[in-house]
Amino acid sequence: MSVEFDFSEEVVLVTGASGALGSAVAEAFADAGATVCAADVRAPDDEDALLDPETVEFYEGDFTDESDVRETIDAVVGAHGRLDYLCNVAGTWRGGDPVDETDADQFDMLFDVNLKTAFLASKHALPHLRETEGAIVSVSARSSLEGGEGDALYRASKAGVRLLTESIAEENRGTVRANAVMPSVIDTPANREMMPDSDHSKWVDPADIAATFMALCSEATSVTSGAAVPVYGEA
Template sequence: MSVEYDFEGRVALVTGAAGALGGGVVAAFVDAGATVAAADLVDPDEVDLPDGATYYQGDFTDEEAVADTVEAVVADHGGIDFLANIAGTWRGGTPVDETDVETFDFLFDVNLKTMFLASKHALPHLRDSAADQGAVVSVSARSSLEGGEGDSVYRATKAGVRIVTESVAEENLGEVRANAIMPSVIDTEMNREMMPDADHDAWPTPAEIAEVVLFLCSDGAGVTSGAAVPVYGEA
């Protein structure tokens, strides 16, 4: 069964738009009729966006850049109804006593600080959303649910995303819904190259995960806030 969403007249801000998952979320919002503000750090020439999306280049680990980007989106489009915090990355392979502090700082900046800053500056506009309620969807991870070998810092950042999500939900009851998604391995070209012998058919695609992001922004999820939703299929 296919599900269609109508976000005509709604504005979605998507961070990490140049990545595989971010690009999938941008495309899904555009297909649903939303006006999409696609944000990332990379040069505009490196980003291929569909019609209906506008690119905003900015470093979302820098608060001034985040504030400027959010204000530019509001000035250009009249407000923000949905925030999809997709920016993030993975680093791992070493135990705690062999992990350098640069890796620690990098992962907390990219995975948690971007989500915190984007939410902080978008929330006042999400409260004014023309939708019944504004919505935030952020990316946690299945591995955030427990400790593991070799990627403790990554897991900690994604656990932090869940906790901040729950806090945003609690602080904005009745005004803004906030939920997280928990992927495991996503079917991307990079992951296929890194794990050539894995069962790629078991991995959910960015487009499939994007459908869950849209659902969590839709009226169909109107009673869902503060949740961490698994999106790892059979992976």
């Protein structure tokens, strides 16, 4: 059964939009008729960016910097008069070492990129989302549900995203819905390069996760808030 979404006349902000998942989310909302405002520290003409600038309005900014976040969201609302949805996709993975061998700078980087960006974007978007009774969808991770070897800080930062989401949902009950998605390994060029011998057929296509983002912003999930939704398929 095919599913179609219509986000015409609505405005969505996607952070981390130049990456594989962010660009898929931006493209999906654009295809569904939304006005897509895409934010990233990497401009679309960066050699590593995957975003198609023809389908979105791009805002370059560092979402670990509160002034950049404030200016970006003010610019989006100033240009369009509203904000309906926030997709907190900005994030990264680092790992490989046990806790006692991990540099403290890696803690700062992972918590800044994975958790602080979601906090700051949500903080400044919420007043506008309350006006439109909108929604927030953030990216946690399957690995945030348990401890593991070699990537403790990544797991902890993504657990923080999940708990932040639950708290936003509680604080805005009946006004703004907040949910998270929990991927495992996503089928991206970077992951294929990093793990060339893995079974890529079990990895999840970013477009499939983007469809879940749209479902969580749609009326189909109007009674769903505070959830952490698995999106890892067989990965």
